[in-house]
Amino acid sequence: MAVTIALVGNPNSGKTTLFNALTGSRQFVGNWPGVTVEKKEGLLKGYADVTIVDLPGVYSLSPYTPEEVIARRFILEERPDAILNIIDGSNPERNLYLTTQILELGIPVVCAVNMLDVLEKRGDKLELSRLSTALGCPCIAISALRSVNVRSAADLAVQCASPAPPDKRSGVLNPPVSFNAITERAIAELQALLPYPQERGNRRFNAIKLFERDEIALARLSAASTLELERIVALAESELHDDSESIIANGRYEFVERTVAKCLARHRPGTSATERIDRIVLNRVAALPIFAAVIFAVYYVSVSTVGAMVTSWTGTVLFGSIVPEVIGGLLDSAMAADWQRGLILDGIVAGAGTVLGFVPQLLILFFMLAFLESCGYMARIAFILDRLFRSFGLSGKSFIPFVIGTGCGVPGIMASRTIESESDRRMTIITTTFMPCGAKLPVIALFAGALFQGSGLVALNAYAIGIAAILISGLILRRFKLFRGEISPFVMELPEYRLPTLANLLRSTWERGLSFIKKAGTLILLSSIAVWFLSSFGIVGGGLRMLHADEISRSFLATIGGMLSWVFIPLGFGTWQSTVAVITGLLAKENIVATLGVLYGAGGMQTAFSPAVGLAFLYFNLLCPPCCAAIGAIRREMNSARWTTFALAYQLCFAYAAALLIRIAVTLIFA
């Protein structure tokens, strides 16, 4: 018989580590429908048909954050056969608050109490047998990190899941928390209002949710019942001089306090290692310099040194000469036609090279980010920078994508993963590529050299405008209903510092790398082939044929450029040549340099572009939708075609407006 076990717990409770220990390599990673929250499932080791579903880390089953809504919907609608609740034993009160809610769902629960070693190091001791009695469900001590007892915990959950009538299941009939008499009376009355057939254990959970005026529970109530509910709840509230949400939360925490008092032998707290580290790392004076050093280290290793070395090797040596030579040799011996050669070498190999060229750099970056996340520093970054970024409607964690984005937009966008709030993450994804990346530097250099005597001010200006574009966009995007409506409470735990295990870091790195290759790779490969076709074929003398390198003016791309060029007339560069350069720039920004070189030749730039128009063209290309690799990354991270389209449309409009303003401003200043 197939059994499903849901893994539920607070963030930072060791849930992912436990999940990895239980399932090994038998995992499937996807996304929950409609949101960018990751969905992970795996088969329990040693069983043929036991599936473990790793629910997002939550602190409560309230209806507000996407993670909470997902976890709750899964439990209520999919009805897993058992719940394995992982509890951070070093922080029992807040963890047990969630447990009190889980125990009301009418599903067998097993509590796996993790990290008791941290607790014991403090000199405290948690009596698990007493905890079991108080909660009415089995509690077992585990260490997810050292794989101690994890099998026994899972075995226990499987046993509890064994088919039994719902009311006979352990811990179902008598949820442990009873509220005061007035509240209990209201809950009993509300249970009678529940319109839909419920399994026995579920009724109490739903009645409590109704009492809290929970949006999701209320939505299923008829108008008449809603009036009746309002009467019942208002009566209880006036009798208790408090509002219903607070009555329930207080009741739960009071129960948890009593329980912990019974089970926990506390000693006088000394200073923990985390406290000592934070005294330095979060020190008011030292915090920012330390943060800058950390970011510099991440950037330096993943973008400028190791990353750049590996990437340029895969880009220029592996996919620039070795692979093309080998395949070229093969094609020669097979006597391939010119167009087959072109398709394979310039379309497919070049496209695959673009995809895979990013991979080593991405893996290094992902590894470092995974380290920052799992050691606990990422939360501190948000703490340090929140004030600064919030004024522009962005999150403190957006800083990392922006910094990485100055190296390459692709890992920059992928780094936005670490932002929990969905709306903050989307804003970051949309704005990250405004930073001039490495591939945009040659374009900047070209214009600086051709039109401004190689002035370094052009590059400096490009960064300034990139930063301004991000901040202005933060302010603009917050005005959209899409971003305003969502709530991103910044009430965040600063987890204890922990040394992550290498296995967990490598696993996270690998998963993210693979998902980039799969999702973004396809898009990059297809656009590479498409642009190759459009630029190397054309109708010549009434027939379709492949063109020589100097015949680009007769290509389909040139025709398309000619058709679209009117769009750029207000910006001053409404020629087919500039339009073609913009299009080839979508494949890779550095292509703009080569395209302009072919089309205008040496010295043609000055006649084609006045300083004002040159700057307009430059900034349009710096701010407009990025190269297809970055677009692929946007598509991957948004996980939605609609949001990707929105992002690209916004970037296009913003770039157009900015270029127009720059042209007008420069013309006025120099006129």
Next chain:
Amino acid sequence: MRTLKDVPVGERVTVTAVRGSGAVRRRIMDMGITRGTRIYVRNCAPLGDPIELVVRGYSLTIRRSDAAMVAVEGTRLTTHT
């Protein structure tokens, strides 16, 4: 009435009520700030906001604007440095 927003770093207080409504208030309560909870204000960010609290044995950070929803009273009896 005094709120958590105005409590200086290093002071201990007790929560008397969590005011306001909606998601942020619920989140504050879910994270363990309920009536009667003792809070130690441990630190604040380099730019003065947000603040770091010790609540129920763990470390929580919250913006000052949200901290204004939490009414507190001083428990100067257990002064702690």
